[in-house]
Each structure stands twice: as structure tokens, then as C-alpha cells.
Amino acid sequence: MMARHIVATVDEIAPGQRRLVSLNGREIGIFNVDGEYFAVGNRCPHEGASLCKGRLVGLVESSEPGSYQYSRRGELIRCPWHGWEFDLRTGKSWCEPDRTKVRSYELKVEPGGALVEGALRAETFPVSVEKQYIVVEV
Amino acid sequence: MSTIEMDRSQSAKYKLRVIDCDIHPAMTSWTEVHPYLEKRWIDHLSVYGSHLRHAFSEALSHPRMSPDAARIDAYPDEGGPPGSSLELMRKQHLDPNGVEVGMLIPLRWNPGSQRNLDFGAALTRAMNTWQVERWVKQEPRLRASVLVAQEDTDAAVAEIDARGGDPNFKQILILPRTDELLGRRRYWPIYEAAVRHNLPITIHVGGTNGHPSTGGGWPSYYMEEHHSVAQTMQAVLTSLVFEGVFERFPKLRVVIMEGGLGWIPSLSARMDKHWSRLRSEVPHLRRPPSEYVREQVWFSTQPMEEPASAAELIDLFDRIGWDRLLFSTDYPHWDFDDPRYAIKANLSEAQRDQLLYGNSRNFYGLG
Numbered sequence: 001m002m003a004r005h006i007v008a009t010v011d012e013i014a015p016g017q018r019r020l021v022s023l024n025g026r027e028i029g030i031f032n033v034d035g036e037y038f039a040v041g042n043r044c045p046h047e048g049a050s051l052c053k054g055r056l057v058g059l060v061e062s063s064e065p066g067s068y069q070y071s072r073r074g075e076l077i078r079c080p081w082h083g084w085e086f087d088l089r090t091g092k093s094w095c096e097p098d099r100t101k102v103r104s105y106e107l108k109v110e111p112g113g114a115l116v117e118g119a120l121r122a123e124t125f126p127v128s129v130e131k132q133y134i135v136v137e138v
Numbered sequence: 139m140s141t142i143e144m145d146r147s148q149s150a151k152y153k154l155r156v157i158d159c160d161i162h163p164a165m166t167s168w169t170e171v172h173p174y175l176e177k178r179w180i181d182h183l184s185v186y187g188s189h190l191r192h193a194f195s196e197a198l199s200h201p202r203m204s205p206d207a208a209r210i211d212a213y214p215d216e217g218g219p220p221g222s223s224l225e226l227m228r229k230q231h232l233d234p235n236g237v238e239v240g241m242l243i244p245l246r247w248n249p250g251s252q253r254n255l256d257f258g259a260a261l262t263r264a265m266n267t268w269q270v271e272r273w274v275k276q277e278p279r280l281r282a283s284v285l286v287a288q289e290d291t292d293a294a295v296a297e298i299d300a301r302g303g304d305p306n307f308k309q310i311l312i313l314p315r316t317d318e319l320l321g322r323r324r325y326w327p328i329y330e331a332a333v334r335h336n337l338p339i340t341i342h343v344g345g346t347n348g349h350p351s352t353g354g355g356w357p358s359y360y361m362e363e364h365h366s367v368a369q370t371m372q373a374v375l376t377s378l379v380f381e382g383v384f385e386r387f388p389k390l391r392v393v394i395m396e397g398g399l400g401w402i403p404s405l406s407a408r409m410d411k412h413w414s415r416l417r418s419e420v421p422h423l424r425r426p427p428s429e430y431v432r433e434q435v436w437f438s439t440q441p442m443e444e445p446a447s448a449a450e451l452i453d454l455f456d457r458i459g460w461d462r463l464l465f466s467t468d469y470p471h472w473d474f475d476d477p478r479y480a481i482k483a484n485l486s487e488a489q490r491d492q493l494l495y496g497n498s499r500n501f502y503g504l505g
């Protein structure tokens with residue numbers, strides 16, 4: 001059964017940083033990319049490496065030999081072992097998007113006030129009405 | 139909520155039992171070898187340094203994907219290069235991956251290809267003792283490899299004779315990019331010594347002989363360099379066969395380490411075809427080349443082939459021979475193979491145990 005979990009306040013994970021959390025027995029990496037937050041499983045689907053130990057990279061593409069376009073800075077996580085690139089927005093790998101992908105999770109940033117009033121109040125995570133929280137559905 | 143490390147040992151569906159034929163130990167700093175190196179050579183090292191047969195002598199012959207070709211999660215917290223911390227090696231690899239025996243394959247400084255032959259020979263002696271003192275005596279799961287200065291055959295044979303009776307050493311290590319192809323007769327005394335001590339010759343990718351890494355010249359990209367290791371292995375294996383090494387030393391056992399697997403059946407078939415037509419050029423071969431390969435050559439598994447279908451992989455194992463495959467991980471390098479996931483096929487428990495454990499136990503004569 002899906003449940004919503006508060007994993008951090010927004011200021012606990014700075015831009016370019018990540019945090020590894022365990023929710024319902026699953027390891028999930030929470031990433032801050034320039035103020036946008038993403039949640040993906042920590043296990044690389046190729047051989048099981050801990051993805052959170054990888055580097056955040058941009059997307060380098062080329063329309064022809066000798067030229068390149070670099071975009072989406074920091075939006076891909078590169079596996080620390082074999083270098084597979086996964087899109088943090090979708091969990092899909094760049095080279096085999098349909099075959100090799102990591103689970104991505106629904107993530108929302110919500111104000112503490114809404115959480116205190118909602119179903120998550122009973123969580124042990126102390127919630128303050130003044131803060132913004134990262135909430136992941138697992 | 140809690141922040142945790144991935145506990146890989148609990149993710150296994152079955153108990154792992156692994157012999158890893160390819161673990162790369164590193165030195166925290168070069169002073170680690172000083173206790174085992176004569177003062178004359180410590181001074182030499184500080185004054186003249188290491189001289190391999192290429193520019194930028196302390197660099198690799200081609201830049202790697204990552205520094206030290208390492209997994210980026212393999213850097214010890216306390217500093218030093220990947221592979222230098224026994225504690226991390228235990229925690230990250232030996233313990234969670236069920237490694238019961240691990241073979242040390244030291245690569246750096248490539249003593250076998252040092253231009254100063256006497257320095258190279260001194261370095262092999264020092265690094266061989268270093269493996270025992272720094273690793274094997276500290277961790278009973280590890281075994282050493284006899285490094286040899288293969289370009290100075292007398293020195294290489296002397297070192298094999300010195301280590302041959304020591305059970306800490308399980309193989310003789312040579313990197314295949316040697317001054318000449320390894321089948322040439324100048325290297326035969328090394329094979330004779332290997333047979334004398336019943337130690338396999340393990341040829342692990344690498345070497346700095348100054349020749350371009352592909353038969354067509356220097357490549358531009360690391361990916362090309364990475365593919366070229368298979369070409370090198372094909373050249374070396376062909377040389378060993380056609381020069382008559384296996385014919386001359388029928389008890390010689392050779393391991394081709396980290397050279398890939400997919401090319402082996404096609405190379406064997408091609409050699410047989412050529413032999414059936416051109417046999418008279420090499421009358422010292424009395425049998426089809428593939429028979430020497432099938433009987434005297436073993437192959438380490440990493441980097442495991444990943445064909446589109448599992449059936450292709452099984453077919454490849456059938457063609458090479460299941461009993462010829464020795465599992466290896468290449469820890470701590472970036473193309474590490476995890477024993478749980480690297481072989482992407484549904485194997486029976488017996489098949490899995492044979493590949494991960496049984497073959498190497500038999501091959502290396504481990505209990």
C-alpha cells in the first residue's frame with residue numbers, strides 16, 4: 001500500500017546534493033537539482049550498484065561529429081560503477097530507456113502547515129508549520 | 139526516516155560462494171615498497187624514477203574512464219587510491235560478495251616492462267614480497283601472483299624459482315603488451331619454469347610496450363582502447379599457438395584475464411581453418427589450434443559479455459567450455475562484475491557454483 005513519507009526539509013538537501021533514505025524497506029535517493037527535487041531507487045538495474053554514490057552530470061549530445069550540445073546540467077545520475085546515465089526526471093537510462101530504468105517516485109514539496117493538518121501528523125518526523133518539506137510517495 | 143548504506147549482503151537470494159581471480163591491490167604510497175627494495179633501487183627511484191616504453195612514464199598508456207580506472211565508490215575514506223585499503227576491500231567486496239579466495243593482480247608500475255631491466259627485476263622481487271606482507275598475511279582469503287620481469291628472462295626465471303615453492307603464490311602474472319609477442323622463444327624459459335612449479339601463466343590485460351594499442355594504430359577514445367584489449371589477447375593467443383608454445387609445453391596452463399569472451403570461438407575456428415590450409419608453414423603444430431586452446435587455456439569472465447539474449451551467452455559458454463571459465467570481478471576497477479548480477483542468464487545452482495567457485499578451486503588447486 002502506498003504511503004506518503006516526509007523525508008527532509010527542503011533546506012536540508014542543498015542544490016546539487018543528495019540524500020539516501022530508507023522508506024518501507026526501500027532505499028531511495030533524494031536529489032536536489034537547482035531547487036527541483038527528485039526521488040529514484042538507489043539500486044542500479046544493471047548490476048546493483050548504489051546509484052547515490054554516482055556523479056550528477058548533464059546531458060551531452062551531438063548532431064554531428066565535431067559539435068556538441070550540453071544541457072540539463074546535473075539532471076542525470078551516472079552509476080558509480082559502469083557509468084550508466086539515468087534521467088532523474090523519469091528514471092530511464094539514456095541508452096536503453098525502455099529496458100534499463102531505475103524506479104522513480106512521486107515527490108512533492110509541501111508546506112509544514114498542510115502536513116500538520118493532514119494524515120502525516122503522526123509521523124515521528126517533527127513538523128513545523130513554517131518550513132517546506134519533501135514528501136515522497138512509496 | 140534513516141540514512142543508510144546499501145547492505146548488499148542481505149539482497150542475495152542465495153548464499154554466494156566465490157573465488158575472485160582478479161583483484162587489484164594498490165599502494166597508499168610508493169614508500170610502501172621501500173622495506174622490500176634494496177637501498178640502491180630506492181635511490182634510483184628517487185633520482186631517475188620509473189621508465190616504461192612510452193612518454194609520461196608514470197601514466198597509463200591511454201587515459202582511463204576514471205582516475206585509476208576505479209569505481210568511484212571505491213576510494214577509501216582515509217585517503218589513498220582505490221584498492222589500497224584492506225578494510226574497505228573486505229567491507230565492500232570480500233565480505234558481501236562471498237569471496238572465499240581472491241587472487242591479487244598488481245598492475246601499477248608494471249615492473250615487467252621497466253626499461254631498466256635490473257630495476258624491473260628488483261621491483262618484481264619487492265612487489266612480490268609486498269603482496270605477501272601487506273595483503274596475504276593480513277587477509278587469509280587473498281593469494282599473490284608472481285610478478286616477473288619478462289623482458290629479462292633469466293631474472294624472470296630466478297624469481298619464479300624463488301617463489302615457486304611458496305603456497306602464497308598461485309600464478310605467474312604477465313601483461314600482454316610485451317616487447318615481442320609472448321609466443322616468441324625468448325620467453326620460453328618462463329614457461330618452462332612455470333611448468334616446473336606447476337604455476338599457471340596469467341596474462342592480464344595491460345602493458346606498456348610502446349606499440350599502438352590496436353593493430354591499426356593509436357585510437358582516439360577510451361572506448362576504442364577498451365575494445366583493443368581483446369585484439370591484444372587475440373594476437374597473444376595466436377602467437378602462443380602458432381609459435382608452438384603449447385606443443386613444446388603440453389603441461390603449460392595459461393589464463394587469458396580480462397580479455398573478453400565473445401571472440402574466443404571465432405578465433406579458434408579461424409585458426410583451425412587456416413591450419414587446415416597452411417599447416418606446412420607451422421609443422422610443429424601437430425593438432426588443430428583449437429585443441430591446444432581447449433586443453434591449455436582458461437579465461438577469466440570479467441568483463442562479462444552482455445548479449446541481447448541469455449541463450450547467446452549460454453551458447454558462448456558451451457563453445458568455450460564451461461570448465462574453462464574462471465570468475466573474476468576486477469575490483470576495484472570501474473568495470474567491476476558483481477557475482478550476483480554479472481552473468482545475465484538463468485543458471486542452475488550447479489552451473490552457477492561451477493562458474494563462480496568450482497572451476498577456480500580446481501584450477502588453482504585450492505583445497
